[in-house]
Amino acid sequence: MTHRQVLEALSGLLLVLFVALISATVVSVALPQIIGALDGTQSQYTWVVTASLLASTASTPIWGKLADLFDKKLLLQISIVIFMLSSLACGLAQNTGQLIGFRAVQGLAMGAVQILAQVIVAAMISPRERGRYNGYLGAVMAVATVGGPLLGGLIADTSWLGWRWCFFIAVPFTVAAFALLAKTLRVPSVRRSDVSIDYWGATLIAAGVSVLLIWVTFVGNSFDWLSWQTAAMAGGGVLLLALAAWVESRVKEPVVPLHVIRRRTPALAILASLAVGMAMFGGSVFLGQYFQIGRGYTPTEAGLLTIPMMAGVLLSSTISGRMISRSGRTKPYILAGLAVLLLGFAGLATIDHETSIVLVSAYMLAVGVGVGLSMQNLVLVIQNTVPLREVGAASGAITFFRSLGGTIGVSVLGAVLANRVATSIAEGLARAGIPAGGGAAGGSLDIAALPEPVKTIVRAAYGDATGHIFLISAAIAAVGLVAAAFLRPARLRDSLDLPERPKQEEPVGV
Known part of the structure; x- marks a missing residue:
């Protein structure tokens, strides 16, 4: 791709990345008004944020591996459609339960967009040229981080818009990004045959963390710290995470590489x-x-x-x-x-x-x-x-x-x-x-x-x-x-790789 073609494709990538990032920050300031309008509680306030974060965290590694197996452009387009539909659904939510569910789906798409944008930039641009283009990504992230709360506050305070437009505003931009990428993005489809996706690991980690977080939300309020509910939820969450660790130690390409983090x-x-x-x-x-x-x-x-x-x-x-x-x-x-x-x-x-x-x-x-x-x-x-x-x-x-x-x-x-x-x-x-x-x-x-x-x-x-x-x-x-x-103390490496050492760095506690 020529420099002009790269910029044209990059404009669509930056637009969808901006919308995905700002969707997280635009809601933060408007949330008190949103939860108040839907007659929600403080616990539900928390879960509107937690649901999208957890879904994005658990799914991001899987989307990255899927990009090695399937057409990157098609995956990005699918994630854009999911994001657009879930944003529309969030804006139409009639109660906090619906909003939390739709935010979880939106989190799946947010994780996809963030990782796929980076993968596609790496596929389009040589390592030598990648630095200046990554600067554009950094600028978009900065503007979304700073501008999101301001935009969310303005939308929530504008009487003829209201808080629902904090979600609706993403729809026209995602439609524009979809059309722009369909026309300009040309990414070589290189399928790796040696890729394995750790679905079980990601699912068990997400499930274990979710059970523990649900327990934290309700313990001391809906039931006592010493109760059968605590034993079931806390014990179940720990058991799921232990099972996840066992899976991660045996799969070919784990979500959490135990050999590294040890x-x-x-x-x-x-x-x-x-x-x-x-x-x-x-x-x-x-x-x-x-x-x-x-x-x-x-x-x-x-x-x-x-x-x-x-x-x-x-x-x-x-x-x-x-x-x-x-x-x-x-x-x-x-x-x-x-x-x-x-x-x-x-x-x-x-x-x-x-x-x-x-x-x-x-x-x-x-x-x-x-x-x-x-x-x-x-x-x-x-x-x-x-x-x-x-x-x-x-x-x-x-x-x-x-x-x-x-x-x-x-x-x-x-x-x-x-x-x-x-x-x-x-x-x-x-x-x-x-x-x-x-x-x-x-x-x-x-x-x-x-x-x-x-x-x-x-x-x-x-x-x-x-x-x-x-x-x-x-x-x-x-x-x-x-x-x-x-x-x-670690210094930025000047060599292409670390020199070989006679023995591996010792595990923690050894």
């Missing part, structure tokens, strides 16, 4: 990345809710208030990337990033419904800087400490666990927030002498429909409870910092 450096980098994912995704998802429900800001204002964190990510990742390229050293930036991340979450752990917005913004900026300094550089550590033949598997593993960490973080922190809010509202209503029955209990997120005294109690409960979940995020970030401290 070694010290990859294991520590994955543990640190898991902590970053849990802290970042788990924390940021609830900031929009804090600003709207806890502080009374509109969705548009909430979107604007999240800018410091996004700006911190973009600036720190860009600047550190250039500095690492010059020095070849990664560990100092990772340690600094995780330390700043810990300080940022420690600051956010002190907020309540009356904290100065300037202070909250400063803490969010610190979290963003910490994520930008650590997240991608942990991938570099793995890529420069394993042989070239294992770079793909190791990179896929750290990305998988980071996304999985985000899924777990959202679910766990959401469950803690739901229980804390319920307790605080009950105590507040009791102090005010208001009966805690029916809608007055504040179980609904439709704050505008509540009586003024109850509204004040609910806002204070959400504003104060959010600080408690950030304390958990700070503890998780501390685990990541300890893991990173034990990483062996």
